[in-house]
Amino acid sequence: MKSLLLMVMIVGLVACEREDAGKAEPSFSHQAPETTKDYVFGIHPLHNPVRLFAIFGPLIDLLNNSIPNVKFRLEASRDYDEFEKKLYGRQFDFALPNPYQTIKAMSHGYHVIAKMGDDHKFKGIILVRRDSGIREISDLKAKKVAFPARTALAATLMPQYYLHTHGLNVNRDIEIKYVGSQESSILNVYLGDAAAAGTWPLPWQSFQQDHPELAQELTVQWQTETLINNSVMARDDVPASIAMGVARILDSLHTTHEGSEILARIQLSRFELADNSRYRVVEKFLAKFSKQVRRLD
Amino acid sequence: MATRPFKRQIILTYVVGFFLLISLFVTYLVWAERNYLFNNSNLHASALAQSMAVSSLSWVLANDVAGLEEIVQALKPYPELHYAMVLSEKGRVLAHTDQTKRGQYLTDKDSKTLINSTPQNRILADNRSMIDVAVPILLKNRHVGWARVGLGREQIAEKLNTMVWGSMIFVGAALCFSLLEAFAIGKRLSRRISALAEVTAMIQSGERDVRADVQGTDEITRLAHAFNDMLDTLATSENRFRALFEQAAVGVAQVNANTGRFVRVNQRFCDICGYGLAEMMNKTLHDITHPDDIQASHEHMHVLMEGKAREYSMEKRFSRKDGTIVWVHLTVSAMWSFGETPTHHIAVVQDITPRVQAQEELLRLNLDLEQLVQKESLKNREKDLLLIQQSRLAAMGEMVHNIAHQWRQPLNALSIIIANIKDDYDYGELTAESLQESVNKSRRLLRRMSTTVDEFRDFFRPDKESCDFALDHAVEEAIFIIGDTLVNNGIQLEKKLEAGLVGHGYPNQLAQAILNLLVNSKDAILERKVSSGKIAICLGKSGSQAILTVQDNARGIDEEVLPKIFDPYYTTKEQGSGIGLYMTKMIMERNMKGSIIAVNHGEGTLITLAIPLIVA
Numbered sequence: 001m002k003s004l005l006l007m008v009m010i011v012g013l014v015a016c017e018r019e020d021a022g023k024a025e026p027s028f029s030h031q032a033p034e035t036t037k038d039y040v041f042g043i044h045p046l047h048n049p050v051r052l053f054a055i056f057g058p059l060i061d062l063l064n065n066s067i068p069n070v071k072f073r074l075e076a077s078r079d080y081d082e083f084e085k086k087l088y089g090r091q092f093d094f095a096l097p098n099p100y101q102t103i104k105a106m107s108h109g110y111h112v113i114a115k116m117g118d119d120h121k122f123k124g125i126i127l128v129r130r131d132s133g134i135r136e137i138s139d140l141k142a143k144k145v146a147f148p149a150r151t152a153l154a155a156t157l158m159p160q161y162y163l164h165t166h167g168l169n170v171n172r173d174i175e176i177k178y179v180g181s182q183e184s185s186i187l188n189v190y191l192g193d194a195a196a197a198g199t200w201p202l203p204w205q206s207f208q209q210d211h212p213e214l215a216q217e218l219t220v221q222w223q224t225e226t227l228i229n230n231s232v233m234a235r236d237d238v239p240a241s242i243a244m245g246v247a248r249i250l251d252s253l254h255t256t257h258e259g260s261e262i263l264a265r266i267q268l269s270r271f272e273l274a275d276n277s278r279y280r281v282v283e284k285f286l287a288k289f290s291k292q293v294r295r296l297d
Numbered sequence: 298m299a300t301r302p303f304k305r306q307i308i309l310t311y312v313v314g315f316f317l318l319i320s321l322f323v324t325y326l327v328w329a330e331r332n333y334l335f336n337n338s339n340l341h342a343s344a345l346a347q348s349m350a351v352s353s354l355s356w357v358l359a360n361d362v363a364g365l366e367e368i369v370q371a372l373k374p375y376p377e378l379h380y381a382m383v384l385s386e387k388g389r390v391l392a393h394t395d396q397t398k399r400g401q402y403l404t405d406k407d408s409k410t411l412i413n414s415t416p417q418n419r420i421l422a423d424n425r426s427m428i429d430v431a432v433p434i435l436l437k438n439r440h441v442g443w444a445r446v447g448l449g450r451e452q453i454a455e456k457l458n459t460m461v462w463g464s465m466i467f468v469g470a471a472l473c474f475s476l477l478e479a480f481a482i483g484k485r486l487s488r489r490i491s492a493l494a495e496v497t498a499m500i501q502s503g504e505r506d507v508r509a510d511v512q513g514t515d516e517i518t519r520l521a522h523a524f525n526d527m528l529d530t531l532a533t534s535e536n537r538f539r540a541l542f543e544q545a546a547v548g549v550a551q552v553n554a555n556t557g558r559f560v561r562v563n564q565r566f567c568d569i570c571g572y573g574l575a576e577m578m579n580k581t582l583h584d585i586t587h588p589d590d591i592q593a594s595h596e597h598m599h600v601l602m603e604g605k606a607r608e609y610s611m612e613k614r615f616s617r618k619d620g621t622i623v624w625v626h627l628t629v630s631a632m633w634s635f636g637e638t639p640t641h642h643i644a645v646v647q648d649i650t651p652r653v654q655a656q657e658e659l660l661r662l663n664l665d666l667e668q669l670v671q672k673e674s675l676k677n678r679e680k681d682l683l684l685i686q687q688s689r690l691a692a693m694g695e696m697v698h699n700i701a702h703q704w705r706q707p708l709n710a711l712s713i714i715i716a717n718i719k720d721d722y723d724y725g726e727l728t729a730e731s732l733q734e735s736v737n738k739s740r741r742l743l744r745r746m747s748t749t750v751d752e753f754r755d756f757f758r759p760d761k762e763s764c765d766f767a768l769d770h771a772v773e774e775a776i777f778i779i780g781d782t783l784v785n786n787g788i789q790l791e792k793k794l795e796a797g798l799v800g801h802g803y804p805n806q807l808a809q810a811i812l813n814l815l816v817n818s819k820d821a822i823l824e825r826k827v828s829s830g831k832i833a834i835c836l837g838k839s840g841s842q843a844i845l846t847v848q849d850n851a852r853g854i855d856e857e858v859l860p861k862i863f864d865p866y867y868t869t870k871e872q873g874s875g876i877g878l879y880m881t882k883m884i885m886e887r888n889m890k891g892s893i894i895a896v897n898h899g900e901g902t903l904i905t906l907a908i909p910l911i912v913a
Contacts, residue, residue: 025379025427025447026408028390028401040360049358053436076359086360 042092080149124158365392587614821851
C-alpha cells in the first residue's frame, strides 16, 4: 500500500513535467559550412524585390542549371542607394546596374560582359494624372515632381535633363521628391502627392499590367531621347571562364524556347554581348547633365 | 499470519481510494492546464514566426539585413521571447534579436536538420522551458530562408508549479478530511464486528456455550444471529459426532501422523486392544502391531505419507495387553488435503478374529474333504473300469442278439424251404429243378445270414466304406428276406418302387433297416390278429430326396408309446429286444444322412424314410 501511494505521488508530479525538459538553445559559429561557391547576382531595383525575383528568378535558375559546380544567387535591393552601396562595396559577383551605375561601377572593379537589348526602350517618361490639367512643362512650376532615385538614369537623370532643356529649371522651378523606387514614383503621381513622376517604359508597362484601373488615371505626358540599355557586369575577381559563360548564355537566350520565355517576363527581346566601350555615350550624357543640370557625385 | 483489524482496513481502503481519486482528478486538471498553456504558447510562437516569415520576404530577397534587423528587433519586447531570427536557406543568420549572432551559422544538430529538411513549418523544441518554431520563407515555391522564433515557458512553468503546489495542499487537506471521516465510519462499523470477533475467539479457546449478543436490524445483526444459529448447529453436530465416535461398533482412533501416537480413541478400540483409555494415549500403532505385521504396516503407511494414496486397508494382528492376538481389519485414512503437511490419520479397526478362526476351520474342513474326495475318486475309477467291461459285454451281446434277430427270419425261411423239400419228397413232387431252386434259395439265405454277420460287424465299425447304390435294390433285398414269411402268414405286400433313384451310404444297412420295419409291421398284424393283413411299401422322389414309406393296417401304435418307439431297448413285444427301430433310426440318421418318422395313419402305422439323392 505504501508503494502504491508513493507511485501515485510520483505519477502525479511527473505528469506535470515535460519529457525533454531543458533543451539547449541553438548554437552558432562564424565558420560557414562547406558548400559550393555562391555567385551573387545583384539587379538594380527595377521592381520591388518580390516582383524582381518573380521576373529574374527563372534566369538565375537557368544559369544554375547551365553552369556546373557553381551556384548563382539572385539578390535584390530595397532601393537604389542600397543597391549602389552593395555594388560599390563589391558585394555582387555579377550585377545588372543601370547605365549610370555601370559607369560608376567600372571604377570599383566591374567590367561589362553583356547588356540588355532594346536600346530604343531605354528612355525616360514623365507621367501626370489625366485630370491634373497639366499640359505644358511650365504647368509643373512650383509643383512636386517624383523620381525614383537621384542616380536612376532613364527614370531620373534623363527626364530631369529633358525638363531642364525644355524650359524648366529643375533645381529651382520644381520640388524634386526622390521616392526610392519606380513603382513609388508612379504611385506618388497617382495619389496626387506629386504633379508628375519620372520613370521609364519597363516599370510603366508592368504597372499597367498589374494595376490597369490605376494606370488609366495616368498618362505619359513627355518622353526623352533614348540611350543605351542596362548592362551586365562581372567583378574583376570572377574567373573569366564563368564570366564568359554567363555572357554567352545571356547572348543566346533569345534562341531557345526557355530563354524566350525568360525574356518575355523581363519584357526584353534579347541580351547581347558588350564591353565597357559601349557605355561611353553614357559618360557623355552624364558630363552634359552635370554641366547643364546639376553636378553628379 | 498477521491479522489486520477490520477498522484499520476500512480506514485504509477509504483513505487510499479517496486519495487516489482526488490525486487523479488533480493530476488531470494540472495536465489539462499544462496542455492548454503549452498549446497556447505553440500558437503564439507559430504565429510570430509566420508573421516574421511574411514580412521579411522582401528583405531576404534583397539580402537587406538592415531591413530584417528592423523586423526582428521589433519582436524583442514580446514576452518571454528567447530569440527571433531570420536565416538564409543555408542556415546563415541574416538577423537575430541578439545582434552578435548576425552573419554566423547555426551549428547545433536540430538546426542542421532543419536546414536540410523540406521547407515546411517545424517545431524544433517543445519542452518545459521553451517552444522553438521555424517557418519557411517562401516566394511562391521558391524557398529563400527560415523565420525562427524561440519562446520561453518560464511563466508557464511557474504557473504550473503554483498550481501543483496548490493542488498538493488541496490533496493534503482532502486526505485529512477523508481520514477523519474514515475513522468515524470505521469505528461505527467495527464495533459490532469486534463483538463477533470476541465471541469467535472465546469459542476458539473452548467456551462453546458463549453466543454473540448484538442487537439491531442491520446486516451485522443478521450476521450475528446467523452466527449463533451456526454455533448451535455445530454444537448439535459435534455431539452427534462424539456419540458416533464413542458408540461406534468399530474401533476408531485419531493418530498423530508424525509420531504414530494415538490422539483420541473410542472405547471399542480400547476393548479390541485390551488397554484402558489412558494407556492407549501412551501407545502408538506400532506398539500394538504384531511383530510379523510391522513390515507390511510400514509399507502401507509410507504410501499414505507420500501422498500416493488417500487411505489403505489391511488385515493385521494386534497384540493385546493380555498377550493374546486379535485379528483386525484396519483402515487408515489421511486427515490432510493433498499437498499439505501430514497431520493426523483416522484409523478404523474391526475385530475379525471370529471370521479368521472360521476361515481356518473351513480350511481344515476343505483339506479333509479333499482327502475324502480323492478316496472316493479311486473307488469310482474302479467302478468305471467295471462299467467299461460291462459295456463291452453289452455291446457284444447286443450284436449277437441283433444277429440272432436278423437270422431269425432267414432261419425260418430255411426251415420252410427244408419243410417244403420234405413235403415235395413225401408227395413225390421233388424234382431236380425244385430241389435246385430250394438249394439256390437256401444258399442265398445263408449268404444273406453271413452278410448279416459282416454288416453287423461293420455297423459297429465306423470305418466301413460307403458307396452310391440303387435304393430300389436295397428295398428288394429286404423284401427278399421277409417275402416268404409274409406269404406264409397271409399278409399281402404291395410294393411300388421307382427305379433309378441313387443314394449314398450303406446298402445292406438300409436293407436291414427296411427289413426291421417290415418285420415290425408283420409282427403287429399277427399280434393284433388282423384278418387281412396288408403292408404297402412305396419308393418315390420328392425334390432332392427319395421318400420311402411303409404303411400297414395293424391299427397303429398307442399315442403314448409312439414317442418312445425309437428309444433303445424299448419294446412292446413279449420277445422283443427294443433294438430294431433304434438301429433303424441310427442307420438312417448316422449312415444314410437321412431321417425317419412314424405316425398313425389310416388303418395303421405309416413309417416315412427320407434319403438324400445323388445328383447325376
